[in-house]
Amino acid sequence: MIEREVTPQLRRWFNKYPVLTITGPRQSGKTTLARQAFPHLRYVDLEAPDEQEAATVDPRGFLARYPDGVILDEIQHVPELASYIKVLVDADRRNGRFVLTGSEQFGLTKTISQSLVGRSALFRLWPFTLAERRLAGAAGGIDDILHSGFMPRLHDEGLHPPRFFEEYYREYVERDILRLGRISNVRAFRNVVRLLAGRVGQPVNLSSLSRDTGVAHTTISEWLGVLEACDIIFRLEPYYANIRKRITKSPKLYFVEVGLASHLVRIKEPEDLWSSPYRGQLFENAAVIEAVKHCHNRDLLPDFYFLRTGAGFECDLLYERGDGLVVIEIKAGATLNRAWFDRLARAAQTIPGVVETALVYGGAERIERSGVPAVPIDRLSELLEALTTRPEQTPPGQPAVHHTRNGESHGEAAE
Known part of the structure; x- marks a missing residue:
């Protein structure tokens, strides 16, 4: 079993706070990570009926079993435990006692923020990065990546991607949302999700989705x-300039797991991507999410955006650095195209504050033209390390709450 990139950050914050909480998408490897990173702690699976009952009936007695700390897996099944953990922590402020894991579907972050504010460091675990996927022995071709995605269990157990993702969709998308009471028409819901998969990397158009599915736009929203x-989709917000009319205000949506998006647009085998009209969008999806994973795993907190002006000029990925803006263009083609570099040159000339530009493409070699690096997608993390000269670290003593939406507030560029 490989060591996850986020492990050093987890251990660091575990020693600074009484409680460490790990949330994130289903099947992203939270249980395995917790047990691997903290082997000295006892482990309890709160999905087990007997443990769940013991924790519910006598929470004080249940927690008293573990005076030296414990991993409480799937704590959303007994959310009231958080209040009893708070009492123990307030009585004994030793750091590194409790590790909690759970899924956000059932309000884990809200539970922790209400009961354990100031007492817990909160981390969000994503599926494998490209580097982790490679260490797990997965095939490394671009079409293999887009087809089979990044879910740890799929690669650890050598599962068949179409079957895995169909089960994942039914078990963790439809079922979880049904349990939340948010779906009245399962077929219509699946149609909407399929359309979203076919429109990754495009600004959200609720009217178009409503027209194409017959579902009210308020329901779709x-x-x-x-x-x-x-944790099924990720929202990439537009970067706001001071002339708002020139900016498309709708966010773009990407799937947290590109393999699920490929499955939903009926990619059955890697070879299906050779002629698929979705290949470029899925490649962009993989690159954007890889950039987000890179920053989360290193406790860096840049907000990523895209930019599209009213005239149609677009930048795929943009973030603010201390000295200005960094713009990254994403192209699935394996052959470098002069027009791609021309677009980046135009971005540097027309967007105020741009200090760096770069290209991620579907080729195999790192190439630099006129000072602009072009890197394969599997070297995107290396590129981001080089571009982020002064990363905005979380202030000492304040853990990164990784589940907050990006783009809630952001500065404005001059015209």
Whole structure:
């Protein structure tokens, strides 16, 4: 079993706080990570009926079994335990006692923020990065990546991607959202999710989705919120300039797991991507999420954006650095195209504050032209390390709460 990139950060914050909470998408490896990172702690699975009953009936007695700390897996099944943990922590402020894991679908972050504010460091675990996927022995071709994605269990156990993702969709998308009481028409919901998979990397158009599915746009908007809360989709906000009319204000949506998006657009084998109209969008999806994973795993907190002006000029990925803006263009093609570099040159000339530009593409070699690096997608993490000269670290003593939406507030560029 490989060591996850986030492990050093987890151990660091475990020693600074009484409680460490790990949340994130279903099947992203939270249980394995907790047990691997903290082998000295006893482990309890709160999905087990007997443990769940013991924790519910006598929470004080249950916690008294573990005076030296414990990993409480799937704590959302007994959310009231958080209040009793608070009492223990307030009586004994030793750091590194409790590790909690659970899924955000059932309000874990809200539970922790209400009961354990100031007492718990909160981390969000994503599926494998490209480097982790490679260490796990997965095939490394671009079409293999887009087809089989990044879920640890799929690669650890050598599972068949179409079957895995169909079960994942039914078990963790439809079922979880049904349990939340948010779906009245399962077929219509699946149609909406399929359309979203076919439109990754495009600004959200609720009217178009409503027209194409026959579902009210208010219902679709609610479903999007639930899908985001359940770690199925990721929202990339537009970067706001001071002339708002020139900016498309709708966010773009990407799937947290690109393999699920590929499955939903009926990619059955890697070879299906050779002629698929979705290949470029899925490649962009993989690159954007890889950038987000890179920063989360290193406790860096840049907010990523895209930019699209009213005239149609677009930048795929943009973030603010201490000295200005960094712009990254994403292209699935394996052959470098002069027009791609021309677009980046135009971005540097027309977007105020741009200090660096770069290209991620579907080729195999790192190439630099006129000072602009072009890197394969599997070297995106290396590129981000080089571009982030002064990363905005979390202030000492304040853990990164990784589940907050990006783009809630952001500065404005001059015209």
